[in-house]
């Protein structure tokens with residue numbers, strides 16, 4: 486079977502790596518892919534938003550399954566288009582993808598179906614938002630309504646910070662149209678977890694829990710990024726809490742989308758806050774998380790191709806997945822300055838080091854020139870390691886990180902710190 490993976494990041498590299506282990510898969514293409522994936526997926530020079538070109542490629546090359554990595558093509562309706570052309574594609578329709586495409590829509594769905602989330606207000610003009618901010622309690626969370634690559638979220642401890650966030654989104658338009666509306670949300674106390682599940686609209690396959698580290702700096706300091714590292718499993722989350730997450734968040738959401746008349750087929754990734762009152766939804770994502778996927782694929786025992794294929798056919802109940810009981814830690818190596826301005830083109834050393842069988846390095850922003858690797862993006866590499874427990878996985882991941890170097894390289898040195906507490 487031939488597979489086309491859409492996207493070019495470390496998440497897509499990890500998906501392609503896992504798909505390549507399936508005995509059903511004979512060939513993987515990635516559009517646009519990257520040179521870092523070249524050993525497993527042939528890069529195809531088509532951008533993720535060139536939907537008609539992707540359709541033509543899938544047709545001409547007799548692709549059996551297309552897997553979409555990032556959210557933008559899903560929200561823009563790539564699944565609907567492929568379906569209209571009778572091509573097999575994995576992911577939600579544009580209408581279902583509004584769960585991520587509009588945070589205001591997601592809040593409406595939650596409120597209509599009794600799914601627990603924080604209180605919020607939506608504004609499409611700066612003046613009333615600023616008026617609210619002059620009288621509210623702090624901290625608050627300010628979010629751009631639309632897609633902003635994980636960067637349109639501000640935790641504001643003072644009125645001054647909140648006003649700056651509103652100005653950035655609505656006046657300076659840092660996130661373009663995505664900041665046309667902003668949400669001002671209650672700040673929820675607790676620990677955030679990344680809950681992933683796959684659904685065919687009726688059956689649900691929960692994936693292993695992971696935890697991301699969104700702020701750029703150690704100890705959760707600095708600006709929010711797309712994610713600086715993950716680990717799995719989470720020793721601090723009990724089986725009982727995990728069951729509540731599945732029942733009250735995942736199952737409820739899939740049922741809610743059915744009642745909305747928009748059955749949800751694909752990966753549902755819910756950012757949840759574990760509050761004293763139980764889990765509350767922070768946000769929905771309609772695709773695999775990055776860098777959560779890198780950790781999840783490292784632990785997944787089962788055939789990803791069979792899972793995605795069965796999802797399309799509404800037969801998810803016919804496949805089984807197991808999880809490696811070991812722990813995994815993923816550390817993101819990024820370019821200094823990320824998530825804002827950063828420079829590219831620094832030589833990456835050490836990628837040819839022997840990392841051992843429990844380590845995988847997935848490429849995000851890299852480029853190969855004359856046999857040498859160079860930085861070519863904000864998030865550059867994901868370094869993943871399996872270990873007997875979280876401490877061991879973390880030691881192995883950082884030992885691998887120590888072998889890699891590029892100028893202005895930044896990474897968090899505390900991935901997994903919450904799981905190691907206590």
Ligand code: GLY
Pocket residue numbers: 635697711712770773774775776777
């Ligand atoms: N790691 C967060 C995300 O993928 O949105």
